[in-house]
Amino acid sequence: MPDHKFGFDTLCLHAGQIPDAATGARAQPIYQTTSFVFDSADHAASLFNLQTFGNVYSRISNPTVAALEERVAALEGGRAALATATGMAAQTVALLTLARAGEHIVAARTLYGGTYSQLAVTFAQFGIDVTFADTDDPAAFRAALKPNTRAVYAETIGNPQLNVCDIAALAEVAHGAGVPLVIDNTLASPHLCRPFEHGADIVVHSLTKYLGGHGTTMGGIVVESGRFPWDNGNFPQMTEPSRGYHGVRFYETFGDFGFTMKARMETMRTLGPTLSPLSAFLLLQGIETLHLRMPRHSESALAVAQHLARHPAVDWVSYPTLPGGRYEALARQYLPRGAGGILTFGIKGGKLGGAAAGVKFIEAVEILSHLANVGDAKTLVIHPASTTHRQLTEDEQRAAGVSPEMIRLSIGLETLADILWDIDQALEKSQQ
Amino acid sequence: MTIVDDIAGLRRILAESRVIAVVGLSASWHRPSYFAAKYVQEHGYRVIPVNPNYESILGETCYPSLAAIPGTVDIVDCFRKPGEMPALAREAVAKGAKVLWMQLGIRNDEAARIAGDAGLAVVQDRCVKIEHARIMGGLNWAGVNTGVISARRPVHGS
Numbered sequence: 001m002p003d004h005k006f007g008f009d010t011l012c013l014h015a016g017q018i019p020d021a022a023t024g025a026r027a028q029p030i031y032q033t034t035s036f037v038f039d040s041a042d043h044a045a046s047l048f049n050l051q052t053f054g055n056v057y058s059r060i061s062n063p064t065v066a067a068l069e070e071r072v073a074a075l076e077g078g079r080a081a082l083a084t085a086t087g088m089a090a091q092t093v094a095l096l097t098l099a100r101a102g103e104h105i106v107a108a109r110t111l112y113g114g115t116y117s118q119l120a121v122t123f124a125q126f127g128i129d130v131t132f133a134d135t136d137d138p139a140a141f142r143a144a145l146k147p148n149t150r151a152v153y154a155e156t157i158g159n160p161q162l163n164v165c166d167i168a169a170l171a172e173v174a175h176g177a178g179v180p181l182v183i184d185n186t187l188a189s190p191h192l193c194r195p196f197e198h199g200a201d202i203v204v205h206s207l208t209k210y211l212g213g214h215g216t217t218m219g220g221i222v223v224e225s226g227r228f229p230w231d232n233g234n235f236p237q238m239t240e241p242s243r244g245y246h247g248v249r250f251y252e253t254f255g256d257f258g259f260t261m262k263a264r265m266e267t268m269r270t271l272g273p274t275l276s277p278l279s280a281f282l283l284l285q286g287i288e289t290l291h292l293r294m295p296r297h298s299e300s301a302l303a304v305a306q307h308l309a310r311h312p313a314v315d316w317v318s319y320p321t322l323p324g325g326r327y328e329a330l331a332r333q334y335l336p337r338g339a340g341g342i343l344t345f346g347i348k349g350g351k352l353g354g355a356a357a358g359v360k361f362i363e364a365v366e367i368l369s370h371l372a373n374v375g376d377a378k379t380l381v382i383h384p385a386s387t388t389h390r391q392l393t394e395d396e397q398r399a400a401g402v403s404p405e406m407i408r409l410s411i412g413l414e415t416l417a418d419i420l421w422d423i424d425q426a427l428e429k430s431q432q
Numbered sequence: 433m434t435i436v437d438d439i440a441g442l443r444r445i446l447a448e449s450r451v452i453a454v455v456g457l458s459a460s461w462h463r464p465s466y467f468a469a470k471y472v473q474e475h476g477y478r479v480i481p482v483n484p485n486y487e488s489i490l491g492e493t494c495y496p497s498l499a500a501i502p503g504t505v506d507i508v509d510c511f512r513k514p515g516e517m518p519a520l521a522r523e524a525v526a527k528g529a530k531v532l533w534m535q536l537g538i539r540n541d542e543a544a545r546i547a548g549d550a551g552l553a554v555v556q557d558r559c560v561k562i563e564h565a566r567i568m569g570g571l572n573w574a575g576v577n578t579g580v581i582s583a584r585r586p587v588h589g590s
Binding site: 001002003006010011014015016018019020021024026043049050051052053055056061063065068069070073074078079080081082083146236241246247248253254255257260261264353390 | 437438439440441461462464466467470471474536537559561565567570571572573574575576577578579580581582583584585586
């Protein structure tokens with residue numbers, strides 16, 4: 001009899017965590033320990049040789065962190081996952097497992113600013129070359145491919161432009177070159193989009209955002225689909241004996257979770273950006289309600305977008321599923337259940353200009369929190385031109401998708417009328 | 433249905449079997465066959481190596497063929513090329529084994545039919561170590577999506 005297929009909501013609550021064998025505890029125990037005793041010298045040897053599965057040291061694996069890893073792997077429909085200290089660390093671990101000095105990555109041009117810096121500056125210092133391509137043009141990605149390209153990288157929903165990427169088209173480009181498509185699915189979460197269903201091979205997340213969902217805890221994760229053919233000749237580090245782990249051939253030994261094992265035993269073990277067990281516990285508590293929070297984030301954000309589109313103090317509104325928007329068709333294809341809580345709008349500035357009105361708006365809000373994060377249960381607001389992007393010239397800001405009058409909102413779970421009330425009263429003050 | 437691919441069926445095979453003949457077992461510690469055999473040996477199974485090139489592996493006498501094994505065999509665990517599977521399936525049937533288990537990356541419809549027609553359960557393209565750890569516990573520590581969903585406390589020693 002085939003296995004029963006559990007629904008997404010059930011997976012949010014159960015995947016990765018059956019009652020504790022030792023105590024029967026129903027909630028996930030927090031294994032706050034650095035290390036795990038060996039049963040014997042032979043057991044220790046088997047663990048170090050990867051001949052048996054078990055825990056040695058929490059930099060490499062920990063039962064609480066493992067519950068989180070399995071849960072996110074299940075939600076994404078993937079084979080295995082590796083949690084990391086932050087979302088930035090997840091990208092680092094994923095991409096450094098794929099590309100080595102002298103190799104190349106093709107990435108979307110509209111990435112989150114921190115990711116852009118990581119690829120353009122830090123990876124360049126490691127000798128990994130990155131070409132940034134027009135996210136809306138799969139042909140530009142194909143044109144940017146080189147013989148030494150080892151990954152194609154993009155975000156489901158770009159930040160702060162809120163562009164929706166054509167995952168299936170980029171997967172075709174990547175697979176044509178024999179390399180995996182890596183998708184940052186942070187702003188959609190697996191509730192709204194599951195990139196593996198559209199051909200992606202690796203998914204990364206900042207768990208800090210919607211998966212954790214409450215603005216309490218940093219975390220990241222790398223998820224592997226289990227479907228990429230690592231023996232296609234482009235990834236000898238997956239098929240040849242490992243220098244970093246005494247001769248193990250990761251793909252042959254671990255098959256469809258070989259990439260995750262390599263990322264864990266080589267990249268994570270040697271670079272060390274581990275997630276703490278307590279953080280994993282807090283993130284798991286958030287994930288238990290992901291399926292309840294995401295529809296509300298999406299419904300309220302769409303309502304706010306529609307409200308702002310009618311507002312006399314607003315020049316423009318960007319939200320993926322807003323009718324008439326540039327990404328409406330792609331949003332319909334990839335985000336049929338909603339587009340999450342993030343939207344941007346341009347505030348009218350009168351003679352002082354949009355930047356000045358933006359500052360006034362931020363200073364006038366009462367329950368919208370002014371901070372540099374997204375995906376909290378609370379509604380967040382930021383004026384990028386005067387904060388996250390203030391070091392840039394106006395031209396540089398525009399190249400990064402930030403205009404002086406742009407306000408970014410991350411719509412939370414408050415009473416919708418209260419969110420609209422606060423926006424309206426702050427907009428009124430911004431125009432005075 | 434002789435091909436076993438569901439959690440309940442695999443759990444039954446792993447719970448009811450005790451003797452695993454590992455055909456093509458290597459004596460090199462970093463080879464996948466050695467990984468798998470050492471793991472199942474540590475988890476209470478009797479491993480019988482089958483490989484004409486060695487005298488003994490993992491402290492057990494190594495036999496040149498299934499037919500040369502003196503006692504009974506529950507699972508014939510195959511680390512051989514897919515093309516060799518039909519002949520191996522006939523040997524497994526002759527030996528009176530209960531399960532023909534083809535390892536990760538190995539599928540052969542003819543072998544599955546031969547074994548299945550003789551009443552053997554057939555597992556293909558799965559690793560005995562990974563499946564044991566997936567279903568009995570351990571693989572979850574490696575962040576793998578085991579597919580196991582349950583509100584029951586696992587019973588020790590299973």
